[in-house]
Amino acid sequence: MIKINNLNFGYSKGKLLFKNMSMQLSAGHIYGLLGKNGAGKSSLLKNLAGLVYAQSGTMDVMGYDPAKRQPALLQQICFIPEEFYLPSVKIDAFVKANAAFYPDFDHAYFTALLAEFDIPVTQKLINMSYGQKKKVIIAFGLATQAKLVIMDEPTNGLDIPSKAQFRKIMASVLTEDRCIIISTHQVRDLDNLIDTVIMLDESSIALKASVEEITNKLCFKRVKELDETVIYSEPSLAGFNAVLQNYHQEDSKLDIELLFNAVLAEKNKLKPIFN
Amino acid sequence: MNNTFSIHRFSLLLKRQWLEFGKIYLITLAVVLGVIITFYGFATWSTIAENYPFSERLLHFREPLFLIFGFLFITVIASSYFAHLGQKPKAIIDLMIPASTFEKFLTGILFTAVLSTISFLVIFYLTDLAFVSKLRSMYHSTSPVSAEESTHAVDSIRYFFSKNNPGEFKSIFVLTPFFVTSLFLLGSIYFNRFHYIKTAISLMIFSGIWTFIIVKAGQALFEGRISVNHGNGNMDDRKFWVELAVFSLMLLLTAIVWSITYVRLKEKEV
Numbered sequence: 409m410i411k412i413n414n415l416n417f418g419y420s421k422g423k424l425l426f427k428n429m430s431m432q433l434s435a436g437h438i439y440g441l442l443g444k445n446g447a448g449k450s451s452l453l454k455n456l457a458g459l460v461y462a463q464s465g466t467m468d469v470m471g472y473d474p475a476k477r478q479p480a481l482l483q484q485i486c487f488i489p490e491e492f493y494l495p496s497v498k499i500d501a502f503v504k505a506n507a508a509f510y511p512d513f514d515h516a517y518f519t520a521l522l523a524e525f526d527i528p529v530t531q532k533l534i535n536m537s538y539g540q541k542k543k544v545i546i547a548f549g550l551a552t553q554a555k556l557v558i559m560d561e562p563t564n565g566l567d568i569p570s571k572a573q574f575r576k577i578m579a580s581v582l583t584e585d586r587c588i589i590i591s592t593h594q595v596r597d598l599d600n601l602i603d604t605v606i607m608l609d610e611s612s613i614a615l616k617a618s619v620e621e622i623t624n625k626l627c628f629k630r631v632k633e634l635d636e637t638v639i640y641s642e643p644s645l646a647g648f649n650a651v652l653q654n655y656h657q658e659d660s661k662l663d664i665e666l667l668f669n670a671v672l673a674e675k676n677k678l679k680p681i682f683n
Numbered sequence: 684m685n686n687t688f689s690i691h692r693f694s695l696l697l698k699r700q701w702l703e704f705g706k707i708y709l710i711t712l713a714v715v716l717g718v719i720i721t722f723y724g725f726a727t728w729s730t731i732a733e734n735y736p737f738s739e740r741l742l743h744f745r746e747p748l749f750l751i752f753g754f755l756f757i758t759v760i761a762s763s764y765f766a767h768l769g770q771k772p773k774a775i776i777d778l779m780i781p782a783s784t785f786e787k788f789l790t791g792i793l794f795t796a797v798l799s800t801i802s803f804l805v806i807f808y809l810t811d812l813a814f815v816s817k818l819r820s821m822y823h824s825t826s827p828v829s830a831e832e833s834t835h836a837v838d839s840i841r842y843f844f845s846k847n848n849p850g851e852f853k854s855i856f857v858l859t860p861f862f863v864t865s866l867f868l869l870g871s872i873y874f875n876r877f878h879y880i881k882t883a884i885s886l887m888i889f890s891g892i893w894t895f896i897i898v899k900a901g902q903a904l905f906e907g908r909i910s911v912n913h914g915n916g917n918m919d920d921r922k923f924w925v926e927l928a929v930f931s932l933m934l935l936l937t938a939i940v941w942s943i944t945y946v947r948l949k950e951k952e953v
Contacts, residue, residue, distance in 0.1 A: 458778075459779075459952065477784060479684065479686055480686055491771055491772040491775075505699040509692070
């Protein structure tokens with residue numbers, strides 16, 4: 409669905425954010441895009457949506473070049489930005505003005521999502537809280553039935569019940585022809601939701617692997633003492649939370665936060681395992 | 684699917700833009716109407732309400748009001764049209780709307796050059812019609828004027844657009860709002876903040892440089908020479924060529940500015 413080839417991108421000519429980045433993303437997956445502040449998560453999403461232009465390299469999104477901003481592609485992209493603006497109108501007026509641009513827009517599904525998110529439909533969008541607005545924009549985006557769903561920090565501003573609702577809804581919208589990319593700092597919000605992890609660090613992709621591949625190759629567990637098999641560890645109350653190479657094919661649950669810190673701290677040890 | 688232009692998408696975009704832009708637009712129009720009525724009210728109040736004698740000078744405010752306020756109105760509207768693209772949260776939503784850049788650009792032209800000009804003309808025309816009709820109903824609208832050979836009557840309480848109906852250079856008058864709004868529309872997408880001020884300052888600097896070059900070039904070319912009148916010149920014919928030349932230059936400049944605006948919109952990044 410998405411092919412990125414030798415992408416070079418930066419906001420200034422002297423300093424590139426991505427150097428020769430190449431990657432392929434397929435339909436039927438929920439990708440979790442992780443990285444430190446300034447690693448380029450939002451910029452990568454904007455490149456995919458055609459909101460910024462790369463210095464060089466090619467990008468193919470469903471057969472289109474996103475930089476051309478063609479309506480045929482835009483109809484198939486649902487982009488939920490971190491910062492957004494909604495006009496001073498009620499939800500039905502907003503839908504009336506925008507939904508017609510999306511030929512597959514599902515009004516019934518939109519209404520159902522609003523009900524699930526407990527949104528007051530008679531209220532003007534401008535008078536809603538940030539979290540409520542975010543839920544409206546998420547509901548609208550998903551109701552467009554777009555094939556590519558891009559979300560930048562979607563859980564920011566959502567309360568605890570809404571985060572659970574969000575995870576439930578996102579798990580239910582994944583279909584074989586849909587690709588979902590979620591960028592977030594709040595890795596716990598992606599627990600049990602994503603099936604592939606993409607980590608950005610130092611102008612490139614530090615890790616791109618499915619959850620299955622990660623748990624096959626690495627083991628996440630609590631240990632009392634550290635030895636040479638431990639790749640990365642963090643002290644905890646009863647010893648250490650550690651990442652180890654999974655020599656004995658042990659079953660363990662992916663700890664995204666631990667993995668994230670391990671990738672940043674021990675990139676050289678992890679690279680050979682995944683290459 | 685045609686990814687450049689579709690009537691369906693274009694009409695959807697017009698509706699959507701009206702939802703975003705319409706309320707502010709109507710409020711601005713109401714302010715414009717209020718200001719025009721205030722000017723007419725101040726000028727004619729003593730004549731209409733207190734039966735003071737009518738003087739033709741009472742209506743002399745109309746020309747500067749039409750020109751200055753009309754210029755301000757259409758340029759403010761044009762200068763605010765793409766202004767929101769300077770704000771990241773608004774720009775993302777707008778650029779991601781499934782319509783082509785050409786359709787978005789064309790909507791901008793329609794709202795700024797066509798709709799704002801027509802609505803200003805209509806508002807000015809209706810206000811003038813109301814006040815001048817009242818004056819005409821109260822006073823004789825004709826006064827005798829002595830010409831060399833005869834005495835004839837002229838209409839002294841004339842409607843603005845019948846008094847100022849340009850007999851010649853009509854095409855230039857029609858094109859002027861397109862040219863002016865094209866410059867401010869470009870300013871609205873070129874600058875991220877303070878669009879109006881920055882556009883106005885840029886235009887002043889550009890006009891200053893342009894005038895300086897023209898004056899200096901004229902001095903260099905014609906210094907020490909005098910113009911010779913060959914006679915037999917047909918003034919009507921000359922006016923036609925002058926009109927054609929000015930019209931063509933304005934049309935060319937408008938097309939160039941629109942093209943730059945289109946490219947800026949196409950290359951707009953967030």
